[in-house]
Amino acid sequence: MRIAMIGTGYVGLVSGTCFSEFGIDVTCVDKDAAKIEKLHQNVMPIYEPGLDDMVAANVEAGRLAFTTDLKAAVKDADAVFIAVGTPSRRGDGHADLSYVYAAAEEIADAMTGYTVVVTKSTVPVGTGDEVERIIRARRPDAEFDVVSNPEFLREGSAINDFMRPDRVVIGTESEKARKVMKQLYRVLYLIETPIAFTSRRTSELIKYAGNTFLATKITFINEIADLCEKVGADVHDVAKGIGLDGRIGKKFLHPGPGYGGSCFPKDTLALVKTARDYDAPLRIVETVVAVNDARKKQMAERVIAACGGSVKGRTVAVLGLTFKPNTDDMRDSPSIDIVTALVEAGAAVKAFDPEGMEEARKLLPAGVEYCKDAYATMPGAHCAVIITEWNEFRALDLKKVKSLLASPAIVDLRNVYAPEEMAELGFAYTSIGRP
Structure with missing residues (x-):
């Protein structure tokens, strides 16, 4: 054929x-x-x-x-x-x-x-x-x-x-x-x-319904993570506890800075528009879109808080720019909102991504400095933030990281590290949905 x-x-x-x-x-x-x-x-x-x-x-x-x-x-x-x-x-x-x-x-x-x-x-x-x-x-x-x-x-x-x-x-x-x-x-x-x-129309709708459901799961667990922080619960244990229910499943229940990429953002928007055109509005999906957009912007506030409430005149090390690992795709990546907000707040941003920096240059503010590896972002930085969970960021030499940073603050938006380990090493460590 x-x-x-x-x-x-x-x-x-x-x-x-x-x-x-x-x-x-x-x-x-x-x-x-x-x-x-x-x-x-x-x-x-x-x-x-x-x-x-x-x-x-x-x-x-x-x-x-x-x-x-x-x-x-x-x-x-x-x-x-x-x-x-x-x-x-x-x-x-x-x-x-x-x-x-x-x-x-x-x-x-x-x-x-x-x-x-x-x-x-x-x-x-x-x-x-x-x-x-x-x-x-x-x-x-x-x-x-x-x-x-x-x-x-x-x-x-x-x-x-x-x-x-x-x-x-x-x-x-x-x-x-x-x-x-x-x-x-x-x-x-x-x-x-x-x-x-x-039928042809059913097939077309299956794609949108599938992606929108996954986007909804991501947004749901992100909001549960916020609640966990308020009540002293651990979002990973919550996710495991509900994910073991066969009706729910464990996939797409990992908290983070919000969904991005080439599919979920545009597909949720397109399905909302189609539903409105047919006078069958999808209120849940409309809320998912709004909550996810707001969440990306809120992540920058966490970084600013970790720097004592202001990043003006300070340096922030950013690890990971693509919307997920193993791709160079920057479309609607949370890093765009986060880095832009940090620059607008007066921060000097030094960033590294294994595959996404060429695309990032087209989308991020002109003042961002791109580095050769993760450690090159850190000398003199007042905070390091993990935005994308590339494998190489899971095994950083944390003692070396601490020696390079001007202050030992890490904002881990992917929960790569254990809070107890980071505390023992003397880091001021912020993660998502964990005490």
Whole structure:
């Protein structure tokens, strides 16, 4: 089988590469000629562990190719995946579908013979209907079906998520399209992966509902953490106690500075907008969005408090900038709000992140100093703050840290360290939701 993957962003590049690992001939398409040229040189536009090796192996095997020529890629494809960006639209928070619809127009002009057009991008309910209308308007005689096949990839573990998923969701009412999709996912059938066939609109909603539920769990435990601090309870014990209930589950119950990244912020906003458009407002989700936005800003206040109530003229060492470890993604990362607030309050910020500093330079205030490693941020700093739980921050030489800091204050927004250990070492230690 042959497929074309339109878009070489996070979803398109990972999905296309993994399909080629399944033995399918894949051509990934992007309008950005510079990005395609770098991919030809095996230079990845994103950081994802193991992706460069898998790309190189499948290119060498002749199963994976990259091009700017959409027409050539689509012409002989059995299926064409739309995996372009759907960022939040300015003003109303709705998903910007202009890239999806532009891709649909180009696909319509390039198709020859029966083609399954698959929306892999995260799109609001009804987008598949519009994609079908666009293609039908341009090609009334074309043979095609539009299918929804949302992605469930976690940055940092995306390859494993694609190759060994919890489930695959496919939205279509066409038996012909079902056969094509079954063939594409044949490898997963063989390992008995649950594959759910639904209506197209149901499939589109599953993606948003799933991400929004996870965002709600994160926000819930963050608010419970605040309560724990007031009553003298330990949020980790609370999370374990409720997570052992099979109806709740233990995942996404780790307290922190709020969710960020490429999915949860924009997907919660888009679902709120869709619900309002259909006069079925989601009050819980609206609250989740508001609480999470406020929480990121509140984290800077914790750092300021740890510095005695003011950071004016003081230096703060920041460890971790990406929204989570094992990615270079800075989109909606809590660090943006935290670092910006600290700079505005008069702090000098020295920061380090293993993968995210290049992206951070585009988003953080100009005065931030970027350092070569974690320890380089600390000399003369009045406080160190852990924002992202990269593994290398879990095993710092704490005696060395104490010797470098101007005052032994650490604000641990990921609860990497044990309060008792930090107290014994003489740190003024602040964490989340623990006595």
